[in-house]
Amino acid sequence: MDIARPGPGTGALAPRARLRTDAPEQSLDGTWSFRVSPSPRHAPDDGWEVAERLDPSDGWTTIPVPSHWVLEGHGAPAYSNVQFPFPVDPPFPPEDNPVGDHRLTFDVDADLLPWVGPQGADAIAGGRALLRFDGVESAAEITLNGTWVGSTRGSRLTHEFDVTALLRPHGNRLAVRVAQFSDASYLEDQDMWWLPGIFRSVTLLAAPSGGVPDVWVRADLDPQTGLGSLTVTARTDAPGGAVLRVPELGVQAPADGVIPVGAVEPWSAEHPRLYEATVSTPTETVRLRLGFRRVEVRAAVLLVNGAPIRLAGVNRHEHHPERGRVHDLAWARAELLAMKQHNINAIRTSHYPPHPELLELTDELGFWVILENDLETHGFELEGWQRNPSDDPVWREAYLDRIARTVHRDKNHASIVMWSLGNEAGTGCNLEATARWVHAFDPSRLVHYEGDPQSTYVDVYSQMYAPPDEVEAIGGELAVPPGEDVTAAQLHRRTLPYLQCEYAHAMGHGPGGLVEYEEIFDRYPRIAGAFVWEWVEHGLAVVDESGRRTLTYGGDHGERVHDGNFVIDGLVSPDREPRPALLDVKAVMAPVRLRPTLVRDRVAVENRYDALDLSHVRLSWSRTVDGTVVASGDLPVPELGPRSSADVALPDAAGDPVPSRVADVLTVLAVLADDAPWAAAGHELAFGEDVRVGRPVVPPTVPVLRGTDGWSAGPALLDPLTGDLLTLGGVAAQGPTVGLWRAPTDNDRARAWAEADLPSWSERWEQAGLDRAVRRVLDVAERDGALVVRTRTAGPMHAAAIDATWTWRAVSPTAVLLDVDLEPVGRWEVPLARLGIDLVLDAAPLGLRVAGRGPQPSAPDTGAGARTGWHQLDADALLVPHVRPQEQAARPGTLAAVLRTAAGTLGIDVVGGDPLHPRAPGGPGLAVTVLPLDRADLAAARHAHEVRADGRSHVSLDLGQSGVGTATCGPGVLPRYVLHARPASVRLLLTVDLDPQVRG
């Protein structure tokens, strides 16, 4: 195979727009013959392209097209991020380079026959039959009926070939030899699985003579006048040219040049108004949907239709746990609906053009799209960018071919507001050349590329994972450090709007710090927004010998070079289950912000839309006292234009003080008033709340009793020697102990960018011995009818400790009051993961009801989407089932909880102490965690299925917790969320209804 030359594919037609046409098309998807060889050297030249029979004894089997052969039982997928899994020896692919031979025998559909071969009627008149490949990874060589057709480069790019002269009515033999790696692999080093195969559709199509092979309609809108115009370029050889029709606008005009269309409704992501259009000749009609909008930059602000826009975006990869990058329209639509429902309004198609149908959906549902070229050469960074194709003229044609294929295919889509030259490809002359090409070809959109070091050849200043303080400085146009001279490049850069094409790395438990970014984005109009990395976790499902389906990541497929679970970093699981972070995104990016205040009887309503007023929104309020809704009602919706706010008065019932024991919560909701294409009427857009912590009742106590088994404090039986719990309500129990550690999150295990000289948090915690902290009993004594236990807890090797005083007072046979006072002693140099109370009950957890923040777990620097309420959690909701297990289970702000176990219930009420102070770390209340296994076992598990419940309830009641940050990529835990050892206290009322006979 010819797969070691730094050029584009060969033989393909010039790229053109993807159009819906009435010319016949025939899908060649389906079951093809297939065999795989270990390398091009081993791939037989045995006449397979046209052979009558493909013999299973020669390795032939069948495969679905589209598919990736490594996901169909041939070889294995492999994951690597930056590093190439083969020597960096461009343009040569590695010797071990599986080759997949794909062959299909097909007859031409009746309606395509006029285009077949020299005898085809339309073929004689100049009509052509085309063969289209929408995606082949990484390089294909194609023959039809034994004759060479061409080759492809650009795995996610469309290639079309003229096969008129080769096609025959019956028994066509289409042969496609695909190399897993090729010269093109050096340009396709995206952070994702290497998945070879024909993974998008293969289609045979007619290009009628006198038809419309290509058309580009730019629908512009003058924001001053509201008048639209169409700039049309159609390619046709029809003698009379082509006609453009936009029936709704009464337009019927030659499809050429500028056509004024009068007043139009603008298109925006918020109101994706599309106009149906056709471009026809006597032999072909193509359909388009037009969205009128103007994208421009003024005074460093990104404007669409004259108004600033905010991109609340995600990076979207194409990934399916079973099928890899094979497109599924229903999945794609469901995915976009989920994004809209979570207030996401923008997509960066990282890092390649998606399936073409995706852009029809983004036009229709309303998303701002940064459409990215299929280009990344990141692995050269590890070689100091030496021989980077981006700066080597021999790759120039490959670069220009890629960008042209990218732009042409999707140029008609209103949703695309920027073309991105690629991702992480260094910089150099070839990128500059692609930028020049786009600027010349399509001045109606902006050019994006994050890797342009000075933003000289792009139209937006884009960064990845910049920390909030840097974003703030850029927003304020202070990009030049004080005292330095300003260069021309810096001056130019200051004229550009700013965005983060990646931020908030959503790997595992996290990202922490979303709110802090959003506050900065809100402050500076120059900041056009940001894109969370990333939408979906790319776990691949496998079914093991026992028939169990598990999700895998790098290293699970025998890879010798891989990047582990770095590919599991999304807002939704591989099966599209929302991670808690998605709910935070929904809240942080909400288009309406609601800030109710109980004391002032009003709610501040902010319209954060860029183009809409609030006429499509309904507002309501409710008041929940100790878990019971006591009053509710609707609120008038203020007449607010985009980006403005007003106070709305609440009715008296919403604010009148009501005595409560746990909490009094005022919740205000904004919901859709009517059905939208992406959600039904009543869909919640935003919530706001105000919480008044109640006045808990502390019951009278009676003296503890010394029995033969130990001290009894109500239902608690305590060891007279150690003060440890022996049983609680008759059920065996362990603890309480002071807990300082958590099962490390991915972010805990990573070094933050700005803290590269420091070990990761999990290393620091281990060095301080927090994971192995032990306790010494200082004292066990009865005092004034209470049992007072004093302990000292510290990691091995270290002197710094936490002294705890545990004071047990009996209330009744089923209730005990426990005061816990924690006091750091010695010099604590390492901040803590947690400062909490751990106890274990020998009964499996079945569920938890918490009065606190939820229902999903959160950390001090996450949880914008969690709300205060009375949440009922099933056993499987207690811990987020991460692909790579880690701790994400705490419900902070908990004032009361009832743990349901196999042996009955344990009630936990916070009735006093520091956590009730609203300014305590994490707000009032405790962060409650119930795990079905020990933390150490959770930390040791590498896959979700290795998390094995041990039949006990491991309860942690934390008075403080560390934030999680986003150290896996970007800034770590912000200083305000670092938990330093500090004194803390809490008074708990434990109420049991337990039956020791039942353990579960």
Ligand code: IPT
């Ligand atoms: C950045 C990449 O662009 C993206 O593809 C992904 O790998 C992400 O990181 C991490 O998950 S590049 C990184 C060096 C900032």
